[in-house]
Amino acid sequence: MTAPPVDTVAAVLLVPIGAATLLAVLPSYRLSARLNVLASLLTLLAALSLLIARPAPGQFLLIDDLNVVFIVLNTLVGFTTSVFSASYIAHEIEIGRLTPASLRFYHAMYQVMMFGMNLALVANNIGLMWVAIELATLTTVMMVGLYRTPHALEAAWKYFILGSVGIALALFGTILVYMAARPVVGEGLDGMTWTILVRNVAAFDPALLNVAFVFLLLGYGTKVGLAPLHAWLPDAHAEGPTPISAVLSGLLLNVALYALLRFKILLAAAPGVIAPGPLMVTMGLTSLIFAAFMLYRRRDIKRMFAYSSIEHMGIIAFAFGMGGPLANFAGLLHMTMHSLTKSAIFFSVGHISQIKGTQRIADIRGLTVTHPVLGWGLVLGVMAITGMPPLGIFMSEFLVVSSTFAREPLLAIPLVLGLLVAFGALLLRLGTLAFGEPLGSTARAEASYMPMFAHLALVLVAGIYLPGPVVVWFQHVASLLG
Amino acid sequence: MDHLAFDVAHLLAGGLVLISMTMLYQDRLYALIRVFALHAVVLALSVAWQAAIQHAPHLYITATIALLFKAIIIPVSLLRIMRQLGVHREIDTVVGIGPTMLAGMGLIALSMVVMLRVTTESDPLAREDLAFALSVVLLGLLMMVTRRNAVSQVVGFMSLENGLILAATGAKGMPLVVEISVAFSVLIAFIVIGIFLFRIRERFDTVDVRALEQLRGEER
Numbered sequence: 001m002t003a004p005p006v007d008t009v010a011a012v013l014l015v016p017i018g019a020a021t022l023l024a025v026l027p028s029y030r031l032s033a034r035l036n037v038l039a040s041l042l043t044l045l046a047a048l049s050l051l052i053a054r055p056a057p058g059q060f061l062l063i064d065d066l067n068v069v070f071i072v073l074n075t076l077v078g079f080t081t082s083v084f085s086a087s088y089i090a091h092e093i094e095i096g097r098l099t100p101a102s103l104r105f106y107h108a109m110y111q112v113m114m115f116g117m118n119l120a121l122v123a124n125n126i127g128l129m130w131v132a133i134e135l136a137t138l139t140t141v142m143m144v145g146l147y148r149t150p151h152a153l154e155a156a157w158k159y160f161i162l163g164s165v166g167i168a169l170a171l172f173g174t175i176l177v178y179m180a181a182r183p184v185v186g187e188g189l190d191g192m193t194w195t196i197l198v199r200n201v202a203a204f205d206p207a208l209l210n211v212a213f214v215f216l217l218l219g220y221g222t223k224v225g226l227a228p229l230h231a232w233l234p235d236a237h238a239e240g241p242t243p244i245s246a247v248l249s250g251l252l253l254n255v256a257l258y259a260l261l262r263f264k265i266l267l268a269a270a271p272g273v274i275a276p277g278p279l280m281v282t283m284g285l286t287s288l289i290f291a292a293f294m295l296y297r298r299r300d301i302k303r304m305f306a307y308s309s310i311e312h313m314g315i316i317a318f319a320f321g322m323g324g325p326l327a328n329f330a331g332l333l334h335m336t337m338h339s340l341t342k343s344a345i346f347f348s349v350g351h352i353s354q355i356k357g358t359q360r361i362a363d364i365r366g367l368t369v370t371h372p373v374l375g376w377g378l379v380l381g382v383m384a385i386t387g388m389p390p391l392g393i394f395m396s397e398f399l400v401v402s403s404t405f406a407r408e409p410l411l412a413i414p415l416v417l418g419l420l421v422a423f424g425a426l427l428l429r430l431g432t433l434a435f436g437e438p439l440g441s442t443a444r445a446e447a448s449y450m451p452m453f454a455h456l457a458l459v460l461v462a463g464i465y466l467p468g469p470v471v472v473w474f475q476h477v478a479s480l481l482g
Numbered sequence: 483m484d485h486l487a488f489d490v491a492h493l494l495a496g497g498l499v500l501i502s503m504t505m506l507y508q509d510r511l512y513a514l515i516r517v518f519a520l521h522a523v524v525l526a527l528s529v530a531w532q533a534a535i536q537h538a539p540h541l542y543i544t545a546t547i548a549l550l551f552k553a554i555i556i557p558v559s560l561l562r563i564m565r566q567l568g569v570h571r572e573i574d575t576v577v578g579i580g581p582t583m584l585a586g587m588g589l590i591a592l593s594m595v596v597m598l599r600v601t602t603e604s605d606p607l608a609r610e611d612l613a614f615a616l617s618v619v620l621l622g623l624l625m626m627v628t629r630r631n632a633v634s635q636v637v638g639f640m641s642l643e644n645g646l647i648l649a650a651t652g653a654k655g656m657p658l659v660v661e662i663s664v665a666f667s668v669l670i671a672f673i674v675i676g677i678f679l680f681r682i683r684e685r686f687d688t689v690d691v692r693a694l695e696q697l698r699g700e701e702r
Contacts, residue, residue, distance in 0.1 A: 127657060161635060165623060168642050172619060175649045178656055179604060179612070187655025207600035 008053070009061050011046035012071065012118050015039055020111035029093065029103040033086040036107050040079040043114065047075040057195055062124030065477050066265075070121050070258050073336055077250045077343050078114050080451035084347045085110070085243035087448040091354045092241070097147065106146060106241070113139040113247070117255045126174050127192045129259060130167070133223065136252060137163045144240035155235035162222060162232040170219025170259075176212035177266070180204040198266055206272040213276055216263050217283070223256030225310050226317055227287040237306035238359065242350030245302055249309040250343035254335060257313070261320060261481060268323075268482035280321030281411065287314030288418040295425035300359045301349055304429060305342065308385060311422050312338045318415065319400045320481065322407065328478035330399035333466075337392035337459055338385075344455035345381040348374050351447040356440040361429060366438030371445050375434050377452050382430045384459050386423045392462035487535040488607055494528035495614035495648060499590060502621040502641055506586050507579050511564060511633055515557050518637045522552035525644045532651045535607075541651055548647065552640065560633065577628045589620040611652030618645030 019039030026032050050071060054063050063071075089106070092098040098106070116136030123129040141163065145156030174192075181191040184203045190196050201209075222229040237245040260280075267276045291311035298304035316338065319331030351374055352367065353359045367375030384391040387398075397419060404412040501521045508514040526549035533541030575582070593616035601609045622642025626635050650656050 125657075157632070161626065161639070164639055165626065165642075168619065168623075168639075168646060171646050172616070172649060175646070175653055175656070176612075179601070179608065179653050182653065182655065183603070189657045191655070192657055205600075205603050207602075208604075211596060211600050 007055065008046045008049045009055055009063060009122055012043055012050070012075070012122065013115060015043045015046060016111040016115035016118065020108045020115065023111060024104065024108040026104065026107075027100070029089070029100045029107075032104065032107040033082075033089060036110060037079070037082045037086060039111060040075070040082040040114065043118070044072075044075040044079045047071045047118075057124055059189060059193060060125050060128055061122050062195060063122060065473070066261070066480055067121050067258065069332065069336070069473070069477060070254060071118065073254070073339055074117055074121060074251050075114075077339055077455075078117075078247065080454060081243050081246050081250070081343060081347075082110070083448055084246065084350065084451045085241075087446065088241070088243055088350050088354070091446065098241075102146060106143065109139045109143050110243075113143070117251055120255050121258060124194050125189070125192045126177060126194060126197070126262075129194075129262070130171055130174050133170075133220075133255060133259060134167050136255065137167060137223065140236070140240075140244060140248060140252060143244045144236045146241055146244075147239070149239070151235075152239040155232075155239035159232040159236040162229065166219045166222025166229065168219070169215050169222070173212045173215030173217075173219055173263075176208055176215065177263070180208040180212060194262065194266075198269055201266050201270045204270055206270060209267060209270055210274050213263060213267055213274070214279075217260065217276070217279055220256045220259045220263075221283060221317075224253050224260065224317065225287070225313050226283045227290045227310065227314070230287065230291075230310050233310060234303045234306040237309070238300050238303040242302070242346055242353070245306070246343040246346035246350070249306070249346065250339040253309065253313055254339060257316065257320075257335065260317075264320065265481060277321045277323050280317050282321075284314045284316070284318030284321055285411070285414055285418070287311065288318065289314075289414060289421075292418045292422035292425065295422055296428075298429075299361055301353060301361050301364065301433070302346070302359055304361065304426075305345055305349060308422065308426065309338075309342055311418070312342070312385070314418075315397070315400060315415075322400075322404060322411075323482060324403065324407070325475065325478050326399060326403040328481040329474050330396050330403060331481075332474050332477060333462075334393065334396035334400065337396055337462060340455040340459050341381060341384045341391075341393060344452045344459075345378065345385060347452040347455075348378045348381060351445055352378065355443050355445055358440070361433065363440055364433055365440070366434070366436050368434045370438045370442045373449055374445055374447060377449065377456065379430065379434050380456050381452070382426055384456065386426050387419065390460070390463045392459040395463050395466075484535070487531075490531055491528070491535065491607055492610055494524060494531055495611055495652075497524045498528060498644065498648060499614050499617045499621070502618050502625075502645075503583070503586055503590075505637070505641060506582050506621065506625060506628075509575070509579070511631065512561065514634055514637055515560050515564075518641060519553050519557040521641055521644055522548055522557075525647060526553060528648060529651045536654055538655070544647065544651060548644075552644070556640070560636075564633065575628055576630060582624065582628050586621055586624055589624060590617045593617045593620055605654075608652050608654060612649055615645045615649035615652060618642070618648060621645075 016039060019035060023032050023035060026035065050063055050068055089098060089103060113136050116132050116139060120129050120132035120136060123132055141156050141160045144159055145152050178191045181197055181204060184200050185191055185196055218229065225233040237248055264276045267273050287310050291307045291314060294307050295304060298307060316331050316335050319327045319334060352364065355371065356364050367378060384393055387393045401412060401416060404415055498521065501517060501524060505514060505517050508517055526545045529541055529545040529548060533539060533545060594613050597613035597616050598609060601612060619642050622638050622645060625638030625641065629635055629638060
């Protein structure tokens, strides 16, 4: 492993923070939108270079096989969303929903959020990881409230309160982990450095670790949007700007999940502790079934896809909870596919609701007739998210279901039930949205289709043929997860 | 272990729990904020005592931050905001005072049972500290869910954060990173909340969050 000429880990962090400073002072929103795209692209390139040359773990920053997957996914979706965002906000300015001043704030916050998420992913210190996730949360809270309508403010307030409670519980859990580590690894920074913790975890007090994990699961679980702590998620998705819905679903939920996985690895290496699996399986199944039934009652299109995100985070938590090489592999694949698909859906939904001037499902009809590209994009996206072959999610869901049947047939019944219920709900809505007599505005779409179709193409390719090195990579990471 | 050191730490942490309970039955906003200031003072004392007995001078910084920001700046500015906004002073509770107090006692018992049982191998000081800290955290949570008023929810959140700081300082030798960040995040949180309060006022002429509660999944 050769040392890279520039410190690429630092670049993943410094580019967003530098861009945020610059964006905070730039007055022109057109220029800012371009700069936002450029900065996101640079971050993506820096992240990709981590695949080739990986720096040695430091005291605060760490790149390993697990988080490199997350970082690349994070920066990729961050980049495509910034492209989508540029065309989305141009329309918002036109109709006067946003002012240039609030956009300056929006762009700066976008980069601060990317910084927070990237920092959470590369942090080698569980305290630093906590701080970064809190930072990312606070920035998204402010962005959810960006429109300043009563609904947007309520959504932001609810998100803020529930998010703070979650983050407080997570901090308590983090402190308990430190307490467990202290007698073994000594006082100071070492007691929070992840690489040192995982090496010595076998000697930690198991009882303390158990309690710590419960707090961490509840705390970070709130961020992941697992039932019964999901109440903030639909509102935040529905009321904020759509690019933020896309990054919330595609990225922030993953980052919180990543934090949970880190602690799961820690617990897996310690003898005599409770198995974290059953807890995650229970929460995952509850989320899946609850969200699947809730999907039927949605009348707001963004809210509906927010519930679908809860459903999928449930599936992912379930898969990781089951554990073992196959289920972990499926969980990782599902997480990647869900990020790509759900953000693609939000890209399409964002343009659709702008054209139609509404988010009410009842007021949107016949999209494939009036806006063929957007309409069929949405159809493809929903087909993917419901798990139709040959798209990527079919493969990951199939793996989850088949590995569950092989090991715990009884658990497979509620799992399949939840999947089918959600499948029915989404297809039912898709029927009226995409087909039938057109309803509402037929104005031409000034959309950027590149991000949506890039994501869908990736999902399609992954469903048909997953390249060998990727499979090997995922298998390796799955074995790390235990 | 030095008996006096242990007793004083115990007294201060226990005092924090007691003040948390006191906050539960305040039905005037002004009084609630003053009690919160007292909460922060006791926290500062407790942290300072930990700094002295652990010989950890950096904890004095945390104590100073707690004293300056939480006991003085935040209560003063909250009181000023309320005076400017002319907020009504009574607190609207979701659940009556009696049941809330009972629930509070239940939570304290719960945290004692949980924490004391799992920390048998830690040193007694840290043990008691963690149990008290968890009580404060849970009482803060309870306050957030039983109040409708935005200001009292914020106070509940800040008392919860106080509990976290108590836990962090009780854990001997916990890196400074975390303490500063906690204090810092409280500050950020406060700014965020301040912005929110002003915007809420702008829109609704009230800081009662009920005015905000129109989002219902079923209707949309």
